[in-house]
Amino acid sequence: MTSVIFLGLNIGAWITIISVLAMFLTLLFTKLREDVAFLLVIAVLLLTGVLDTSQALSGFSSTSVVLVGVLFVVVTGLVHTGVLQWLVRNLMGTPKSFSSAILRLMLPVAAMSSVLSNTTIVALFVNVVKLWSKKLKIAPSKLLIPLSYAAGMGGVCTLIGTPPNLIISGLYANETGNHLNLFTTTIPGLACLIVGIGAILLLRRLLPEHKDSDDSFNQTNEYTVEMLVPADCKYIGETVGDAGLANISGGSLIEIVRFDREIISPVSPDEFLMGGDRLIFAGQVDDILALRKSHGLVNADHPVFSLSEVASNRRLHTAYIMPGFELIGKQISATTFEHDHQMTLVAVARQGERISQSPRDIELQVGDSLLIECSPRSVKSENIRGLQFTDENTVAPVIDHKTVTSSLIMLAMILLSSLNILPLLNSAIIAAIAMLVFRCCTPTQAMKAIEWNILMIFAGSVVIGTAIQQTGIAEKLANGLLSLCNGRPILVMIAMCFAANLLTEFISNTATGAIFCPIVYHAAIAMGVNPIPFLVSLMVAVSSCYASPIGSLTHMLVYGPGGYRFADFLRIGIIMDLLMLAVNLFIVNLIYPI
Numbered sequence: 001m002t003s004v005i006f007l008g009l010n011i012g013a014w015i016t017i018i019s020v021l022a023m024f025l026t027l028l029f030t031k032l033r034e035d036v037a038f039l040l041v042i043a044v045l046l047l048t049g050v051l052d053t054s055q056a057l058s059g060f061s062s063t064s065v066v067l068v069g070v071l072f073v074v075v076t077g078l079v080h081t082g083v084l085q086w087l088v089r090n091l092m093g094t095p096k097s098f099s100s101a102i103l104r105l106m107l108p109v110a111a112m113s114s115v116l117s118n119t120t121i122v123a124l125f126v127n128v129v130k131l132w133s134k135k136l137k138i139a140p141s142k143l144l145i146p147l148s149y150a151a152g153m154g155g156v157c158t159l160i161g162t163p164p165n166l167i168i169s170g171l172y173a174n175e176t177g178n179h180l181n182l183f184t185t186t187i188p189g190l191a192c193l194i195v196g197i198g199a200i201l202l203l204r205r206l207l208p209e210h211k212d213s214d215d216s217f218n219q220t221n222e223y224t225v226e227m228l229v230p231a232d233c234k235y236i237g238e239t240v241g242d243a244g245l246a247n248i249s250g251g252s253l254i255e256i257v258r259f260d261r262e263i264i265s266p267v268s269p270d271e272f273l274m275g276g277d278r279l280i281f282a283g284q285v286d287d288i289l290a291l292r293k294s295h296g297l298v299n300a301d302h303p304v305f306s307l308s309e310v311a312s313n314r315r316l317h318t319a320y321i322m323p324g325f326e327l328i329g330k331q332i333s334a335t336t337f338e339h340d341h342q343m344t345l346v347a348v349a350r351q352g353e354r355i356s357q358s359p360r361d362i363e364l365q366v367g368d369s370l371l372i373e374c375s376p377r378s379v380k381s382e383n384i385r386g387l388q389f390t391d392e393n394t395v396a397p398v399i400d401h402k403t404v405t406s407s408l409i410m411l412a413m414i415l416l417s418s419l420n421i422l423p424l425l426n427s428a429i430i431a432a433i434a435m436l437v438f439r440c441c442t443p444t445q446a447m448k449a450i451e452w453n454i455l456m457i458f459a460g461s462v463v464i465g466t467a468i469q470q471t472g473i474a475e476k477l478a479n480g481l482l483s484l485c486n487g488r489p490i491l492v493m494i495a496m497c498f499a500a501n502l503l504t505e506f507i508s509n510t511a512t513g514a515i516f517c518p519i520v521y522h523a524a525i526a527m528g529v530n531p532i533p534f535l536v537s538l539m540v541a542v543s544s545c546y547a548s549p550i551g552s553l554t555h556m557l558v559y560g561p562g563g564y565r566f567a568d569f570l571r572i573g574i575i576m577d578l579l580m581l582a583v584n585l586f587i588v589n590l591i592y593p594i
Contacts, residue, residue, distance in 0.1 A: 012050040013471035019044045020464060020515070024507055034508060035453040038460025045467050055466055059459030063425050064170030068163060069455050070428045074410060075117050076449035077435030081406040082399050087112065088124050094135065098142070099201055101132055106146055106197050110154030114161040114189070115414060118151035122554045123388065126561050141210040144558035145572070146200050149546060151554045153196050156543045157189030158182055159424065163454075164513035164542045167461055168535055171517045180532075182418045188540050191587040192580050199579055206572040210563035211353070225251075225288045227297040229277040235295060241269030243295065245279070251288045252333070252360045254344040254373060255280040265373060266338045282346045282359060316346065317389055320560030321368045322553075325386025333360035341384065347371040349563075367549075367559045388557060406440040461514035474518035481523055489529050489594045494585060496520050496534070497541040501577055504541070505548040513542045533592035537584055544580040547573030 009017075019041045026032050046056040059065060078084055087108070095101035105125070112121050125147055133140040155162030159169050159182050169180045200207075229236065235243040245253050246269040255265040257278040264271060279297065281288045291297050321328065327337060332345050348359045349369040355362055364370075370387075413431035417424040435441055441449075468474050485491035496516060504512040520538050524531035545551030549559050549569050558564070 008476055009472060012048075013473050013476075015048050015050050016045065016464075016467045016471050016473060027507060033453065035456035035460070038457050038464075038511075042460055042463050045463065050471060051463070051467055055470065056463060058466055059462035062170055062459065062462045063173065064163075064166040065455060065458045065462060067160070067166055067170075067425045067428055068458055069450055070425070070432045071117070071160060072450045073432040073441070073446040074413065074428060074435060075120060076446050077406045077432075077440035078116065078410060079120065079449075080441045080445055081402040083403055083407050083410075084112070084116070084120065084124055086399055086403060088128060095132060098136065098138060098204065101136060101143060102146055102197065102200055105129065105132075105143060106150035106153075106193075106200070109147060109150040110157070110193050113151040113154030114157040115410070116161075118155045118162065119553050119557060122147060122151050122557045126558065130561070139209040139211065141562040141564060141568070142204070142207045144562040145207055145564075145569070148552065148554040148558045149196060149200070149576070150193075152543055152545070152552055153189065153193040156192065156540050157186050159184060160428075161189075162543050163458060163510045165539045167458065167465070167510055168513050168517045168539050170462070171465055171514070172521070172531070172535055175521060179423060181420070182414065182424060184532075185536055185539050187591050188536060188584060188587045192540060192544070192583050195579065195583045196576065199576060203572055203575060206575070208562075208564065208568040208571075210568075225281045227279045227281065227288070227291060227299065229273055229275055229279065230296065230298050231275045233273070233275065233296045235273050236275050238273055239269060240267055240271045240273065243273060245273075245291075245295070247333075248281070248291065249287050251281050253279055254282050254346060266342065266344050268339075317372050317374060319370045319372055319387050319389045320557075321364055321366055321370065322386045322388050322556050322560075325364070325366075325384075327364050328366060328386070329363055331361050331363055341374070343372050343374040345370060346373050366556070367564070369560050369563075388560075402438070402440050405438050406435060409434045409438070409440070457508055458510055461508070461511045464511065465514035465518055468515060469518040469522075474522045477519045478523035478526055481519070482526055487527060489524075489527050489534075490585075490589070492523050492527070493534055493537055493589075493594075496523070497537050497581060497584060500538055500541045501544055501581060504543075504545045505551040505577075509542045509545060509552070513538065516542070529594050530592070533588050533594055536592060537588040540584040540588070541581065544577060544584065546576035546580070 023037045023041050026037055027034060042056055042059070045051045046053065093104055095104050105128075109121055109125060126144070129143045129147055130140050133143060152162070156165070159165045159180060165185060169184070173179050235245075240246050240253060246267075253267050255263060256267055256271065257263055257280065258274065259276040281291075292299070327335060332338060338344055345359050348355045348362045348364070348371075350365065350367070359371075409431050412434075413427045416422045416427035416430075421427075422430070432446075436443060436446065481492055481495060485495060496519070500512055500516045503515075516538055517535065520534045521531050524534045545555075547570050549555040549564065549566060555569065562568075
């Protein structure tokens with residue numbers, strides 16, 4: 001295989017290139033899960049002999065991948081002991097103006113994101129931003145983009161703040177045997193953060209102003225109707241299906257409230273109707289009211305549902321659809337999702353406006369806001385991939401000695417690593433074990449918190465980076481880049497950072513970092529210069545994705561709540577991308593001279 005050369009690359013290299021390009025196109029134009037796409041690439045590289053078994057499985061034993069998994073456990077301890085919730089509640093305060101809100105929001109978020117999962121931080125702050133928006137009388141879309149930007153900027157500030165930093169530093173350690181310090185990227189990260197906050201304040205007019213998607217759900221009696229089954233109704237004793245109420249025109253039966261206040265939801269077609277039942281319908285009001293004549297139903301005293309009303313064991317919750325949700329492009333009526341998760345879809349809003357048709361017949365899209373009726377326990381216990389509930393963290397754990405314990409464990413982990421007393425992985429493992437020993441979280445909670453699909457993406461990224469290096473692609477591209485830039489290190493750095501920043505707007509920044517890292521490293525070695533400034537600038541570049549909502553998971557977390565459109569990120573994001581690129585190159589060359 002390797003003896004055949006075409007355009008300076010062997011067949012193994014071309015298989016790698018084609019596989020990676022196919023993966024990119026698949027992720028861009030299909031709904032295939034990212035972790036599955038990476039797993040397929042690993043399988044292709046292994047089965048075609050591009051990599052041997054040990055190389056193909058190297059990603060799963062990579063130090064950086066193991067470290068990410070261990071850090072999930074550490075963060076779980078902080079969440080379940082209330083550390084993050086305490087910080088959110090006590091450090092934020094109440095802003096008096098937009099400028100004050102930006103500072104109070106972006107600085108703490110960036111600080112926490114530098115050592116914790118930025119997706120966890122953003123999920124916690126979405127509700128805070130919504131409360132602020134109402135007090136300041138501004139649209140939440142003015143603050144949610146800065147929230148996501150702050151999480152990304154803060155993550156760059158340490159090696160553990162964002163996965164690409166861990167992947168790139170891990171590849172560097174494999175090549176040289178030397179480990180980068182935890183705070184290697186701190187100064188460039190802080191510089192980008194300061195300039196980024198200033199840019200947000202100056203460019204505030206470019207931030208979109210959209211209606212709060214939750215406002216579409218504030219008056220639920222506009223699209224939910226409560227009907228009573230009178231004692232003389234001819235359908236008493238029949239099932240919901242036989243009575244023709246399981247699938248009505250323009251709506252759906254989402255709940256039955258019995259005379260003894262028993263609540264039946266979701267409603268099975270086999271459920272029997274009884275006199276005095278209160279039937280809760282969702283959908284087109286006119287179509288539902290037609291049941292008074294066709295089925296002999298009567299109006300109820302008052303509408304049951306409102307966002308502030310809590311039933312005995314069920315209530316309304318707002319959730320947002322993220323990439324990877326199993327029902328994207330589907331109608332919920334064509335699935336068993338509601339029955340499987342004991343949830344009922346009441347309404348759907350898109351870009352801040354409620355869709356005025358039967359919610360169960362709407363083809364769901366990424367960013368849609370869903371009004372779901374279920375028990376609070378379901379929201380806490382269900383781990384539905386791609387469905388983000390905004391109120392699942394509103395009840396903070398009790399603040400006690402465990403809160404202090406988990407905080408000290410986290411602080412000790414950072415100190416042990418930053419002072420070079422222990423390698424970062426060792427200190428993280430000790431911290432994770434301490435979280436379990438001191439009961440900051442249970443083993444079950446820790447295992448549930450590990451996002452295995454994300455670990456698969458990290459492992460796949462490492463394997464792809466290995467293939468790029470082993471097949472000679474990295475060396476070939478590095479030499480071509482040197483020739484194009486006339487061997488000038490600063491031009492090489494600019495070209496690589498620009499290309500990496502552009503690619504990371506469309507695919508995982510972890511994958512981007514893994515692809516570019518070996519190329520950058522080989523280019524620096526070929527020029528006879530220190531590779532560290534090139535790698536540090538690459539770390540910042542791959543995390544500076546501001547112009548596309550699909551470039552970062554935190555962007556997708558705020559996409560639904562903000563009622564955003566793709567162009568909203570593009571309008572301010574292009575300026576932010578170019579600005580951060582300039583700051584990145586300037587600061588890195590200032591503190592790490594080539």
